[in-house]
Amino acid sequence: MRAILRIRRFNPEQDSKPYWGEYTLEDIQPTDRVLDLLNRVKWEQDGTLVYRRSCAHGICGSDGMRINGVNRLACKVLAKGLTDGDGDAHVQIEPMLGMKVLKDLIVDMEPFFAHYRAVLPYFVNDTPAPADGRERLQSPEDRAVFDDTTKCILCACCTTSCPSFWANGEYVGPAAIVQAHRFIFDSRDVAADKRLEVLAEPDGVWRCRTIFNCTNACPRDIEITRAIGEVKLATRRGAEKQREAMRKEHAK
Amino acid sequence: MQTHQYDAVIVGAGGAGLMAALYASRGVKVAVISKLYPTRSHTGAAQGGIGAALGNLEEDHPEWHAFDTVKGGDYLSDQDAALRLAEEAVSAVIELEHLGLPFDRTPDGRISQRRFGGHTSGFGGQPVRRACHAADRTGHMILQTLYQQCIKNDVMFFDEYHVIDLIRTANGVAGVVAVNIDDGELHVFHSKAVLFATGGWGRVWEITSNALTLTGDGTALTYRRGVPMQDMEFFQFHPTGLYPMGILITEAVRGEGGVLLNDRGERFMERYAPSIKDLASRDVVARAIYLEVREGRGIKGKRYVHLDVTPETVNRYLAEAGESRRITAEYVEEKLPDILDFTRTYLGVDPVKEPMPVQPTAHYGMGGIPTDLEGRVIMDAQRTPLPGLYAAGECACVSVHGANRLGTNSLTDLIVFGRAAGKHMVEYCANTGLESLPDDAGHEAEAGLEHIRQSSGSRKPYQIRSEMQQVMMDHVSVFRTAEGIQDALDKVRTLKDQWQNDLSIDDRGKRFNSDLLEAWELGCMLDIAEVTAVSALAREESRGAHSREDFPKRDDEKWMVHTLAYPTNDGGVRLNHDKKVDMTLAEKDPRFKPKERVY
Numbered sequence: 001m002r003a004i005l006r007i008r009r010f011n012p013e014q015d016s017k018p019y020w021g022e023y024t025l026e027d028i029q030p031t032d033r034v035l036d037l038l039n040r041v042k043w044e045q046d047g048t049l050v051y052r053r054s055c056a057h058g059i060c061g062s063d064g065m066r067i068n069g070v071n072r073l074a075c076k077v078l079a080k081g082l083t084d085g086d087g088d089a090h091v092q093i094e095p096m097l098g099m100k101v102l103k104d105l106i107v108d109m110e111p112f113f114a115h116y117r118a119v120l121p122y123f124v125n126d127t128p129a130p131a132d133g134r135e136r137l138q139s140p141e142d143r144a145v146f147d148d149t150t151k152c153i154l155c156a157c158c159t160t161s162c163p164s165f166w167a168n169g170e171y172v173g174p175a176a177i178v179q180a181h182r183f184i185f186d187s188r189d190v191a192a193d194k195r196l197e198v199l200a201e202p203d204g205v206w207r208c209r210t211i212f213n214c215t216n217a218c219p220r221d222i223e224i225t226r227a228i229g230e231v232k233l234a235t236r237r238g239a240e241k242q243r244e245a246m247r248k249e250h251a252k
Numbered sequence: 253m254q255t256h257q258y259d260a261v262i263v264g265a266g267g268a269g270l271m272a273a274l275y276a277s278r279g280v281k282v283a284v285i286s287k288l289y290p291t292r293s294h295t296g297a298a299q300g301g302i303g304a305a306l307g308n309l310e311e312d313h314p315e316w317h318a319f320d321t322v323k324g325g326d327y328l329s330d331q332d333a334a335l336r337l338a339e340e341a342v343s344a345v346i347e348l349e350h351l352g353l354p355f356d357r358t359p360d361g362r363i364s365q366r367r368f369g370g371h372t373s374g375f376g377g378q379p380v381r382r383a384c385h386a387a388d389r390t391g392h393m394i395l396q397t398l399y400q401q402c403i404k405n406d407v408m409f410f411d412e413y414h415v416i417d418l419i420r421t422a423n424g425v426a427g428v429v430a431v432n433i434d435d436g437e438l439h440v441f442h443s444k445a446v447l448f449a450t451g452g453w454g455r456v457w458e459i460t461s462n463a464l465t466l467t468g469d470g471t472a473l474t475y476r477r478g479v480p481m482q483d484m485e486f487f488q489f490h491p492t493g494l495y496p497m498g499i500l501i502t503e504a505v506r507g508e509g510g511v512l513l514n515d516r517g518e519r520f521m522e523r524y525a526p527s528i529k530d531l532a533s534r535d536v537v538a539r540a541i542y543l544e545v546r547e548g549r550g551i552k553g554k555r556y557v558h559l560d561v562t563p564e565t566v567n568r569y570l571a572e573a574g575e576s577r578r579i580t581a582e583y584v585e586e587k588l589p590d591i592l593d594f595t596r597t598y599l600g601v602d603p604v605k606e607p608m609p610v611q612p613t614a615h616y617g618m619g620g621i622p623t624d625l626e627g628r629v630i631m632d633a634q635r636t637p638l639p640g641l642y643a644a645g646e647c648a649c650v651s652v653h654g655a656n657r658l659g660t661n662s663l664t665d666l667i668v669f670g671r672a673a674g675k676h677m678v679e680y681c682a683n684t685g686l687e688s689l690p691d692d693a694g695h696e697a698e699a700g701l702e703h704i705r706q707s708s709g710s711r712k713p714y715q716i717r718s719e720m721q722q723v724m725m726d727h728v729s730v731f732r733t734a735e736g737i738q739d740a741l742d743k744v745r746t747l748k749d750q751w752q753n754d755l756s757i758d759d760r761g762k763r764f765n766s767d768l769l770e771a772w773e774l775g776c777m778l779d780i781a782e783v784t785a786v787s788a789l790a791r792e793e794s795r796g797a798h799s800r801e802d803f804p805k806r807d808d809e810k811w812m813v814h815t816l817a818y819p820t821n822d823g824g825v826r827l828n829h830d831k832k833v834d835m836t837l838a839e840k841d842p843r844f845k846p847k848e849r850v851y
Contacts, residue, residue, distance in 0.1 A: 013761045013763055042767075043712065043713070044714065046758060047713075047757050048758050048759040048761070048767060050765075052292075054288055054292045054294070054464060054465045055292070055297050055464075057297075057497075057499045057594060058594070059392060059590065060293075060294075060296055061291065062288070062289075062292045076597055078597075078598070102764065103763050103764040104764075121400055121403065122352070122400035122401055122403055122404040123352020123397070123401070124404075125350075125352070129350050133343075133346065134346060135349040135362060135363050136349065137360070137362065138357055139359075139361050140357045140358075140361075143356065143357050146354070150354050150396075151389070151392075153291065153296070153392070154289075182354075186352070186354065188352070189352065221593075
């Protein structure tokens with residue numbers, strides 16, 4: 001089959017504004033990933049095209065971009081899912097929205113990682129470790145409460161598909177809240193209150209208007225909107241009570 | 253050219269680099285330089301587990317782990333390294349838990365463990381549960397946890413800076429040269445110590461589980477500065493890459509009970525490893541699959557076999573083996589969620605209902621930059637360290653994996669030896685001054701990049717790259733012969749010449765010039781391909797992942813030695829085989845003496 005690609009191009013060394021580049025690839029396989037198509041355009045037709053990529057199977061988070069209007073990882077979208085009546089794959093590719101475009105599909109990730117760092121995205125427990133030199137114990141039920149949010153690969157697909165984030169880049173965004181969730185509900189961690197303080201600020205969780213774009217965009221199928229809801233509840237009733245409620249929910 | 257000064261510079265931000273950074277940052281001023289954002293490092297792709305004899309579910313001991321490592325490595329592992337790995341694995345994994353890593357848990361709250369290839373109890377007995385895991389994303393959890401802790405400790409990161417040279421001095425090292433990928437400017441990092449943790453080079457082969465970024469940069473650029481590459485002929489093909497793209501399907505699938513089947517529906521591993529069958533070590537299983545395919549028993553005559561983890565099949569074989577355990581579809585969903593996602597996304601295959609198509613895929617370099625147990629880079633058979641230079645993780649060769657790495661030992665390796673290197677760097681920096689920077693630091697690297705930037709020959713990088721990948725796959729993969737290796741070597745040398753003299757790239761700009769940097773990476777891969785072929789041609793025996801059809805036997809008389817490959821002044825490769833395998837354990841315990849490997 002054939003692929004017809006429209007790719008948003010912008011090179012600050014040459015261009016005053018972005019434009020659409022058009023490319024046609026013959027003899028593609030239905031199972032080719034959009035990343036494979038981008039690689040072929042770059043390697044065979046125009047080496048100046050740039051985008052981030054690394055693992056090519058959906059676990060490193062490098063190649064988040066807007067594909068036919070939706071944030072996806074280029075390595076997880078297959079050509080066969082992008083065909084229309086004529087049997088060709090029609091692919092429109094743009095950089096993720098809401099962040100500064102540095103060149104072609106590459107956006108400035110620094111503000112995204114600044115939001116990430118703001119929520120204390122690391123394990124805190126200064127109490128003495130068990131005297132026998134072994135692991136801190138955690139029941140499978142306590143472990144299950146935050147399993148979903150441990151899957152986050154920081155690709156930014158969620159945050160850059162969120163209208164609240166587009167409207168106000170100061171909003172920490174879904175990805176940072178997901179990271180906070182992972183620690184707030186870890187029974188071994190002791191810094192939940194500090195994170196909840198950050199998230200109760202005006203640019204924290206309450207900027208979320210429950211639009212569900214983040215959940216739809218997540219390439220790891222994390223129930224992000226639900227996680228944000230759980231963090232919202234924790235800012236009201238405390239992490240401990242919320243964790244207890246979630247444990248009961250999981251036990252059902 | 254901007255200059256920065258640090259005590260220690262760490263190149264690469266995967267598990268080994270971050271573990272070293274965490275330790276080094278407690279004592280000295282450290283910078284971590286990575287061509288990616290750290291969370292994109294390939295440690296995140298590791299799936300099944302990290303090996304440590306915690307004994308949480310059944311009896312286990314570090315000595316058993318050391319034995320399995322030595323046997324798995326086909327007796328080429330340095331035994332002092334294998335012992336260090338196995339002993340320190342226990343405290344290292346506990347430390348990861350204390351750093352917050354969310355392992356799966358046993359019912360009583362301990363770290364959960366499962367079976368993996370080549371992990372046995374009682375020095376080669378029954379399979380034992382040694383792989384500590386977090387679903388099938390253990391590497392992801394390790395990478396995230398270490399990055400999080402580095403942020404907590406205010407480690408200085410230079411993200412998307414691509415290191416392209418090592419600054420050598422008369423005595424040792426004085427730092428590295430890097431390109432800021434964003435604006436194309438060169439930076440010199442002036443330091444007392446440098447650690448390379450740049451990962452592997454699976455992209456040298458056509459079918460690989462490795463990221464597009466795994467191009468062997470650190471191993472190649474230290475080589476160009478006179479550091480040998482050790483044991484490069486040993487490159488692991490993981491038996492189960494998803495057909496046809498090579499995406500990794502973790503050994504944990506077989507650890508949970510999955511079985512390999514040929515076109516006749518036979519569980520063929522019974523013939524190749526009667527005792528532990530599908531859980532034999534990777535070299536054994538990869539060869540078995542190749543042989544099945546070669547004898548026409550690939551599925552529908554094609555170059556793949558089936559890996560079946562459907563509850564129906566698994567439970568049938570569990571019952572046959574007299575085990576009481578049974579699995580359900582829900583259990584598979586819970587233990588292997590990412591595997592299910594991969595096969596459903598890429599092939600439309602649902603592993604709880606039907607078998608997955610798999611083929612061997614280029615996976616892991618057992619060789620690399622030679623180091624001692626403290627992570628110091630050594631220069632010769634006498635193990636002379638190069639002051640200030642360190643390496644850890646896949647780019648390094650301790651050598652713990654010998655001729656074939658056991659599943660889960662890559663993660664153990666990078667935690668144990670990343671930690672050792674980080675500790676040693678602190679000590680080293682405390683007792684050492686900065687070497688002065690040579691006047692021309694960075695000039696050669698700059699000239700090299702400019703040569704590529706201005707190139708206007710007839711060959712595109714992808715053409716050279718795909719020809720290299722094809723010929724390495726055909727002749728320097730699971731099975732090898734002198735004739736085939738020589739063909740590959742001739743071809744690689746032709747391609748090297750084209751890369752040097754007849755290359756052409758499109759992008760002549762500065763910003764995010766990945767056309768230029770991919771071409772530079774290709775130069776690294778060509779060096780590695782050449783050294784791999786030269787090393788493989790010289791080793792006239794079959795051992796672990798190096799399987800010579802013209803020399804099918806292991807030859808312990810002649811080949812219980814490591815290969816050291818050095819660059820020569822005329823652009824060739826000089827080999828040295830004086831470095832003997834360490835036999836610390838065998839000297840005290842006859843069970844560690846080389847014997848035939850039977851699984």
